[in-house]
Amino acid sequence: xxxIIINKVAESALTTIDLEEFYPKGETAVFDLKxxxxxxxxxxxxxxxxxxxxxxxxxxxxxxxxxxxxxxxIIPIWSYMLVASNLQPxxxxxxxxxxxxxxxxxxxRNISKIKGEEYTDKRVVVKGCGDEPVPEAAYVEITNKxxxxxxxxxxxxxxxxxxxxxxx
Numbered sequence: 001x002x003x004i005i006i007n008k009v010a011e012s013a014l015t016t017i018d019l020e021e022f023y024p025k026g027e028t029a030v031f032d033l034k035x036x037x038x039x040x041x042x043x044x045x046x047x048x049x050x051x052x053x054x055x056x057x058x059x060x061x062x063x064x065x066x067x068x069x070x071x072x073x074i075i076p077i078w079s080y081m082l083v084a085s086n087l088q089p090x091x092x093x094x095x096x097x098x099x100x101x102x103x104x105x106x107x108x109r110n111i112s113k114i115k116g117e118e119y120t121d122k123r124v125v126v127k128g129c130g131d132e133p134v135p136e137a138a139y140v141e142i143t144n145k146x147x148x149x150x151x152x153x154x155x156x157x158x159x160x161x162x163x164x165x166x167x168x
Contacts, residue, residue: 024106
């Protein structure tokens with residue numbers, strides 16, 4: 001009698017989603033309004049506009065850029081809009097927030113573009129381990145995206161999953 005090893009995981013009808021594949025590609029950079037505050041506290045419109053006109057925007061060419069203000073100051077909303085309008089034609093992507101939020105914001109944006117209908121009646125495993133730290137918000141987003149369509153959602157690796165949802 002011959003012992004045949006059967007890879008049941010490979011033969012299963014599981015669809016694996018690796019959230020790392022949705023990470024945005026590119027170098028990150030930050031535009032900090034703190035550099036343009038008078039005495040580190042006040043944003044003067046005239047001076048700010050002049051500074052932006054003479055600013056070297058090329059340093060942000062094709063980068064993932066976040067706009068923030070690291071100073072404890074009251075910043076008018078229009079100032080963020082003004083910076084974004086200057087960055088938009090240069091940068092690859094422009095978001096608001098601290099540098100650590102760039103990748104999460106863009107990761108969630110990429111996940112939101114998934115067409116849930118493509119997973120209709122499928123058994124989906126959301127991969128749990130990888131090289132990049134995937135934020136919890138991404139797992140919540142993918143669950144929200146898939147639940148209306150998938151037959152089941154599991155977390156982990158195909159050989160060892162944690163059940164999350166199963167349609168009844």
